[in-house]
Amino acid sequence: MFYILALFFFTPIFISMAKITYITHENEKHTIEVQNGLTVMEGAVQNDIPGIDADCGGGMACATCHVYVKEDWFNKLLKKEDGEDDMLDMAFEPKANSRLSCQIIVSDEIDGLEVNIPSKQA
């Protein structure tokens, strides 16, 4: 019984979350607590943030979870893996600070990240 109560009271403390701010093209800000380990794309899809389609479900195969990352944050993120830039070639209006949000994994290090959602995904 004690263990069940302990689980009930203490477990939530151990789920680390990071604040991610999604800014839509209409300049609406949505700040969401996203669980560490999820991707920035999953945080958007699970919370119904408009403008991130993620058609392929996170397989880096469709470029419909495209976001712009502000310069200061862009350099703090882990570098793009092979293939991400190839997919970004196909994104709608890619820029130098473009990323696929399915490739950004949420962690304490990116707590406070802000991403801008493009006007369209395709």
Added chain:
Amino acid sequence: MNKTDALIIGAGPTGLFTAHQLKLIGLDCEIVDNLDKIGGQCIELYPDKPIYDIPAVPECTGEELTNNLISQLKPFDIKFHLSERVEEVKKEDTNWLVKTSSGNSFLTPNVIIAGGVGSFEPRKFAPKECEKYENKSLFYSVKDKNIFNGKIVSIFGGGDSALDWAIELSKNCKINLIHRRDEFRGAQATVDKMQELVKSGKINLFTKYQLANVYGDQKLESIDIKHDNNEIKNLKSDYVLGFFGLIMQLGPIANWGLNLNKKTIEVDTERFETNQKGIYAVGDICNYPGKLKLILSGFHEGALAARACFKLARPNEKYRFEFTTTSSNLLKRLGKKE
């Protein structure tokens, strides 16, 4: 008018295995797909990427999986209608009347939507003005290369399609090749060939540029391209070609009176039937509590939807469950027994 027991929309892995299940239980079926080839996302998005979670197949690429599914259909005679998009699904008595973009029509009691995330359409340029010139001076695929002879053609993209067409058309036209970064994702040999043509002046290469605007009266006359540093260049152009791959669009499916949840279709988990009797959805496009977007789930969903089709296609017969290991009926259909 084609009459069939079941019409499958989508020739991806789920559609292909659903066809197998239909034929195995003795029903006819035909398959429509908007792509020009069989395989769906597997062939279009990741033909070379290995997949590790197909049961009993430790590792295979999207292309290998597609080829194996096609060879599993060998015993059966299945008609494929490729490069056709289903535009309309209408009730006609107890049947569905289905019309495609090529003017084909089907009368069937069962429609199985195995449409993935919708049909593949070319990705388009960002500037709105481009629409005005689409299919006149601005194209996303090449149907007749001769129209470009002696003209100035601006080609956008960094993959094999863009490079191949730049190389091919440079024989008879003046080519501008424009790409958003310095690296090209096309095959190395093709990139090398293109670089040679740039050196010999056959291709004008502009990297870190994207299309910013298009100008002209009836015909396209020039385009603006914009550098990462915002510098704009105006290039004379008779034609513009864009090769940014394909994107999936739900398209006309949204107009068929089905219960949709975002871009997916709600189904029950017994028959994988939608809110419309005789219309089923299987694979990535269907949605139910616990749905996993895995290929193996699509196989299961297709097998059950196929059994559900039996009832509407053969109302006076009773479906009997049989194993391929023992049933002489099934073995006959598979061509393993006289």
